[in-house]
Amino acid sequence: MHVPDGFINAPVSVAAGAVAATAVAVSLRGARRELDERTAPLAGLVAAFIFAVQMLNFPVAAGTSGHLLGGALAAILVGPYTGVLCVSVVLLMQGILFADGGLTALGVNISNMAVVTVVVAYAVFRGLLKVLPAGRRSVTVAAFAGALLSVPGAAVMFTLFYALGGTTDVSLGKVFTAMVGVHVLIGIGEAVITAATVGAVIAVRPDLVHGARGLAVPLKLRVDGELVDAPAPTPAAVPAAARSTRAVWATGLVTALVLAGFVSYYASSSPDGLEKVAADKGIDAKAEEHAAAGSPLADYSVKDVSDARLSGGLAGVIGVGATVLVGTGVFWTVRRRRAQDLTATSTAAPTVR
Template identity: 90%
Template sequence: MHVPDGFINAPVSVAAGVVAAAAVAVSLRGARRELDERTAPLAGLVAAFIFAVQMLNFPVAAGTSGHLLGGALAAILVGPYTGVLCVSVVLLMQGILFADGGLTALGVNITVMGGVTVVVAYAVFRGLLKVLPATRRSVTVAAFTGALLSVPAAAAAFTLLYALGGTTDVPIAKVFTAMVGVHVLIGIGEALITAATVGAVLAVRPDLVHAASGLGTPLKLRVGGELVDAPAPAPAAPVAARSTRGVWLTGLVTALVLAGVVSFYASANPDGLEKVAADKGIDAKVEDHAAADSPLADYGVKDVENARLSGGLAGVIGVGVTVLVGTGIFWSVRRRRAEDLTATSTAAPSAH
């Protein structure tokens, strides 16, 4: 759903940019409460994983494909504020390096793909956890539902922006119906990927799922033919002491394989927005990307003629740059949190 330059006029693009900048600023502040020495590098990995999986377009209808947006996944794994930052980092890297998503439309893309998806997914997720049993299965179900609804919500948000500042004269009702319809199907794929990823992390390291803190599946014993809760086990070693190196390396290798190898087999069909734009005429005034001459434009390495090698190298470079930039940002946020805590502890008022 990467909006290119020329779909939305300048005033609305600027307004969306202001909204996106405000969302990023609020998220930078909020992420201080979510990040620590363990989760900061993992947040960078989440951004890189989202970048990699976004390269894997999957077919959803005749001649149409979809890809992960990632807002729900990021919010559930590392927190909603950090989730907005993760998606923003991915969109920034895609726009600058790969000419994917217009630079003047960066605010639109961050607002729609980062802000809306995170807010909707996390609100649905938290709402469901309040009524579902406090188990890991409930976390997975809530993640699936939040991710599913976040994608058509993002499509509706794009339609609203198009209604306010679309550069072509297309009936809004037709745009809304087409966008939401195809993105409901894409949302199913988003939900499956999100639930599978969250479930996999829960299975091995539930302590690393931000939104599942404090939840667990209680051990059951069969007594007299009935299942009852087992006595609580003795306190284990502090979770914070457990290393995240294995998870980080596994995640990084997975992202590199997905972007460097599996991406070659992704669907070549246009994604939901591209298909709707072509069918309805939204793309009549689309503009060439400012980074169209980038050495990595269109997810290929310039002057590398072998398509498999070119796309694979571009994917690996993208994962590497995203994890480095993302981790750098999240470490900086984490250090700011530590500085704030130190300042607070040393500024305690003296009694007189």
């Protein structure tokens, strides 16, 4: 659902940019409460994983494909504020390096694919956890439902942007029906990928899943014939191997590299939902060439590498590497800022009245 330049007029694109900038600013502040020394590097990995999986277009209907948006997955794994930042980093890297998603439409894309997907998915996710039995299976079910609804939610937001600033004269009803219809199907794929990934991480390290916090069942001890809660172990009592995220990080990075560098070659070549609707309804009549169309990585291929498999694989690997570096840098900076704020607060001298 990467909106190109020219679909939405300049005034609405500027307004969307202001909305997106505000959302990112709020998320930078909120992410300080979500990130710690373990989750900061994992957030960069989540961004890289989303980048990789977005290269894997899957067929959803005749001549149409879809791909992961990632807002639901990021919000559940690392938190909603951090999730907005994860998807925003991915969109920025895609727009600058790969000419995917217009640069003037970056605000529209962040609003659609980062903000709306996170808000819808996390609201549904948290709402379901309140009524479902506490447990890991409920987290996976709630993740499926949140991801499923987040994609048509983003389609509705695009329709709203088009209603306010579309550059072509196409019936709003036709745009709404076509966008929501195809993106409900894409949402099923989003839900399967999100639930499978969240379930896999929960099975290995539930302590690293933001949406699963608070689900740990306390150990029971029998004292004088009665079951009582055992005292929670202190951080020092937990083995270093159990606290470390290195294995998870390495596994996730290798997985992302394999998906982007090898599996992506077998992705569907059909246009995605927005591209298909735009071509069928004429929304793309005033589409503009991407400002980064001359990039050596444009269209997810390395310039001057003639072998399609090698070209696409190299581009995917470069994209994953660039995204994990930029994302980790952003999240470590946010984490350090939080640490500095906490230090300043704890060392501030009390005011004498």
